[in-house]
Amino acid sequence: MNTPRDMDGHGTHTLSTAGGSPVPGASVFGFGNGTASGGSPRARVAAYRVCFPPVNGSECFDADILAAFDAAIHDGVHVLSLSLGGDPSDYLDDGIAIGSFHAVRRGISVVCSAGNSGPALGTASNLAPWLLTTGASTMDREFPSYIVFDHTKAKGQSLSMTTLPEKTSYPLIDSVKAAAANATTKDAQLCMIGSLDPAKAKGKIVVCLRGINPRVAKGEAVKQAGGVGMVLANDASTGNEIIADAHVLPATQIKYRDGLLLYSYVNSTKKPTGFITRPATVLGTKPAPFMAAFSSQGPNIITPGILKPDITAPGVSVIAAWTRANSPTDLAFDRRRVAFNSESGTSMSCPHVSGVVGLLRTLHPEWSPAAIKSAIMTTAAEMDNKGELILNASSLPSSPFGYGAGHISPARAMNPGLVYDLGDADYLDFLCALKYNATVMAMFKGAPYTCPSEAPRRIADLNYPSITVVNVTAAGATALRKVKNVGKPGTYTAFVAEPAGVAVLVTPSVLKFSAKGEEKGFEVHFKVVNATLARDYSFGALVWTNGRQFVRSPLVVKAALAFD
Numbered sequence: 001m002n003t004p005r006d007m008d009g010h011g012t013h014t015l016s017t018a019g020g021s022p023v024p025g026a027s028v029f030g031f032g033n034g035t036a037s038g039g040s041p042r043a044r045v046a047a048y049r050v051c052f053p054p055v056n057g058s059e060c061f062d063a064d065i066l067a068a069f070d071a072a073i074h075d076g077v078h079v080l081s082l083s084l085g086g087d088p089s090d091y092l093d094d095g096i097a098i099g100s101f102h103a104v105r106r107g108i109s110v111v112c113s114a115g116n117s118g119p120a121l122g123t124a125s126n127l128a129p130w131l132l133t134t135g136a137s138t139m140d141r142e143f144p145s146y147i148v149f150d151h152t153k154a155k156g157q158s159l160s161m162t163t164l165p166e167k168t169s170y171p172l173i174d175s176v177k178a179a180a181a182n183a184t185t186k187d188a189q190l191c192m193i194g195s196l197d198p199a200k201a202k203g204k205i206v207v208c209l210r211g212i213n214p215r216v217a218k219g220e221a222v223k224q225a226g227g228v229g230m231v232l233a234n235d236a237s238t239g240n241e242i243i244a245d246a247h248v249l250p251a252t253q254i255k256y257r258d259g260l261l262l263y264s265y266v267n268s269t270k271k272p273t274g275f276i277t278r279p280a281t282v283l284g285t286k287p288a289p290f291m292a293a294f295s296s297q298g299p300n301i302i303t304p305g306i307l308k309p310d311i312t313a314p315g316v317s318v319i320a321a322w323t324r325a326n327s328p329t330d331l332a333f334d335r336r337r338v339a340f341n342s343e344s345g346t347s348m349s350c351p352h353v354s355g356v357v358g359l360l361r362t363l364h365p366e367w368s369p370a371a372i373k374s375a376i377m378t379t380a381a382e383m384d385n386k387g388e389l390i391l392n393a394s395s396l397p398s399s400p401f402g403y404g405a406g407h408i409s410p411a412r413a414m415n416p417g418l419v420y421d422l423g424d425a426d427y428l429d430f431l432c433a434l435k436y437n438a439t440v441m442a443m444f445k446g447a448p449y450t451c452p453s454e455a456p457r458r459i460a461d462l463n464y465p466s467i468t469v470v471n472v473t474a475a476g477a478t479a480l481r482k483v484k485n486v487g488k489p490g491t492y493t494a495f496v497a498e499p500a501g502v503a504v505l506v507t508p509s510v511l512k513f514s515a516k517g518e519e520k521g522f523e524v525h526f527k528v529v530n531a532t533l534a535r536d537y538s539f540g541a542l543v544w545t546n547g548r549q550f551v552r553s554p555l556v557v558k559a560a561l562a563f564d
Helices: 010-019 062-075 095-105 185-189 215-224 256-268 346-363 369-378 424-433 438-445
Strands: 023-028 031-036 051-055 058-060 079-082 109-113 132-137 144-149 152-157 170-174 205-209 229-233 251-254 273-276 311-314 318-321 340-343 467-472 477-485 490-497 502-507 510-513 519-528 538-545 550-559
Touching: 010 079, 010 318, 010 340, 010 346, 023 318, 023 340, 031 318, 031 340, 062 095, 079 095, 079 346, 095 109, 095 424, 095 438, 109 346, 109 369, 132 346, 132 369, 144 251, 144 256, 152 256, 170 256, 205 215, 205 256, 205 273, 215 229, 215 251, 229 256, 251 256, 311 346, 318 346, 346 369, 369 550, 424 438, 467 477, 467 519, 490 502, 490 550, 502 538, 510 519, 519 550
Parallel strands: 079 109, 109 132, 132 311, 170 205, 205 229, 229 251, 467 550
Antiparallel strands: 023 031, 051 058, 144 152, 144 273, 152 251, 170 273, 318 340, 477 519, 490 510, 490 538, 502 519, 538 550
16 A cells, blocks of 8 residues: 555546557447547656545545655656645635645646536636646547336436347336335435345346435446346436446446436336347547536635636546456445556546656757746637537536636647746735745745735736736736747737727737747737626637747636625
């Protein structure tokens, strides 16, 4: 346990996603078969254990996280991928924020997960501006398995290795009606272990509701009660987010609306029947990507003037390497062992971004972590493969609070044209703007740091690739930025998609670069013209373009409550 040897699977999965070598014939029980490869497949990888068996409910302590940062810095790594995090806290109390500051100061890019506490707003963690914080979205690969009932064919997803005979119907039952005598209605509805009566469930396909207990454990409860299959129906909060799991019996997970139809049929029909089809692997599905319901969202509750998350990347049903020391479901009753596994979470999207950071580091070794982050953010896509705005799991338009600057576009990030760069002094002055005292500043800097005697720099002026202004009064608000040319000489023109209820003016609106490495500043002025529309957060975008490259920054504006 006191080595990086992986007894769990999480570390193997994430590290192989970031830097695994190409492996042909990778699959999960034959599903998703193909060549698995990490984002930076020629990288040398290092693993640092920071999580241990829980003590008083905690398992990843700041002392261990900071020790790992120290070791990684000493070992000379170029990219750190952190698929972990806790509740948001002030940066001076946050081991990841402190450790990553020292890494970034030394030119090491640090990529973190935003967390799996969505879809509620204000749930994102790892909020420090020197971190590249990643949300999770779907990809255009699915593992469809249908539940067919009453002339209806509802598409679910599954990686069940056992299947029922094709087109052979079985009795269907709501898990509530299969409740054991001593079980509560809620426990039976969620298919808790031991909550179902074998006399009622035996030989039937049981319909369970998603929530609280592990999805695969629900199937184990059905299996123990003698059920032949399970349909897992989403609740309202998880909407259309259906995840392919390695179930222990024939099973499929369906969307919320399809679940309502199924429950209605099962509970209004005398002898309801149906069958579950064998799962398949399908590529090119639409719409994709859309945001996972679990993906934590902004706004940033520690520093509202910094947009988080920064980016989104694939984090649903991701296939990557797995340890033989654990089952594919991480459940004690599951005795199966696999070389590759499908996992979901912002833990899975984080190493996708880390792999791209590794490639950019190789291609542009002179770029700072901030320049790499800017290249990834300003070239990200806001549109899905249907040409529409990225949706959330309820099929409604998402926002920068879900996807940050957008979905990562690795090929475009190689040649962004312009970047928003930042260095040590910028981040230290940002901490000065938070009014941190000399002791705290020395903890971040590693030596005494004197904040500028002039008026502290405003958070709105931190040279971040996204622009967020909050509490905008009738006088308006201004944000200062500067961009560095990392491409050929050329002229860039500003185009603005104005947030609802807000007028935006960019000065100057044309920037002419005569050499690579040249920097030019500009000012973005925001004026609220309709306080009703801008009282809640309002979103837009600023795009600098030379006709070939499009350097896009999200605009996030919130009017002051006392606006007049």
